[in-house]
């Protein structure tokens with residue numbers, strides 16, 4: 001991947017296989033789940049990188065690897081020029097100061113027996129901040145996320161709505177003073193109107209606090225709205241990366257084109273005649289040889305069945321696609337005509 005000098009987060013060749021089932025010596029091990037493979041990307045300071053792809057394509061695994069909640073099998077994670085490792089780079093503790101994560105399930109991440117004030121102050125206090133100071137600051141971050149501290153500080157998670165709980169989770173992340181926030185399906189469980197409010201809040205916080213986001217979602221519309229760059233994943237690999245404009249207006253990978261074409265449209269003249277991509281992705285335990293998308297691709301040829309394409313520049317240096325046929329502009333044209341990928 002070409003270097004962008006102001007990359008705040010840089011990921012190189014990340015790999016994670018999950019081993020499941022028997023670990024008994026002499027018995028044959030189950031083949032691993034290849035959750036993430038050769039994943040490389042940069043997140044530029046002050047930008048939002050959107051990460052999209054069908055369920056199970058490895059988005060959350062990338063997030064958990066970045067936060068060091070799980071260990072990568074291979075690859076490098078570099079934060080602000082410092083490698084996250086034990087050998088003189090940035091420690092996991094310092095990294096978590098600078099990078100925080102907000103999950104989808106706001107209820108599960110809050111302690112039901114802890115009032116909101118304590119939930120927010122918990123992280124800073126565990127990091128050595130004095131309790132009084134942490135409580136004072138928790139009032140400030142409540143204000144920042146649009147919850148009146150006087151009304152909400154002493155409430156418990158069950159007394160809040162889903163949107164309010166998600167605001168509390170954002171406040172908990174902010175209380176650590178991060179520079180990067182990873183949002184993993186952070187608005188996906190909310191009603192559409194509440195989702196819009198939380199998205200607006202995230203945009204405001206980003207400009208006020210000069211934050212950098214990694215925004216993971218299966219919802220292409222939401223990602224388009226909030227992101228500067230987009231990364232499309234398929235079966236654990238990055239298949240396309242570029243600016244929102246380039247990826248949404250001229251997708252170079254047939255999978256991206258298919259995802260975009262499957263977006264429901266309110267305009268009756270654009271109604272889909274047929275679903276452009278059908279079925280589930282193949283099993284990541286036994287992914288297809290060659291290009292992993294070839295079993296569902298309308299443009300498949302012999303090379304696709306044997307050679308796994310690398311992510312490489314298309315007609316624009318910073319717009320990258322992992323497809324042998326990316327230079328073939330009919331990818332976008334075919335799908336804009338909303339022809340079926342599978343027919």
Ligand SMILES: Nc1ncnc2c1ncn2[C@@H]1O[C@H](COP(=O)(O)OP(=O)(O)O)[C@@H](O)[C@H]1O
Nearest residue numbers: 018033035054055056057058059060061062284
């Ligand atoms: N702890 C785990 N053990 C085994 N397999 C896992 C584990 N976590 C995730 N996986 C598998 O790894 C793949 C990627 O999962 P995930 O990163 O959660 O995808 P996404 O967030 O895009 O839906 C899936 O096939 C999933 O079943």
Ligand SMILES: [Mg+2]
Nearest residue numbers: 059060061185
């Ligand atoms: Mg996920």
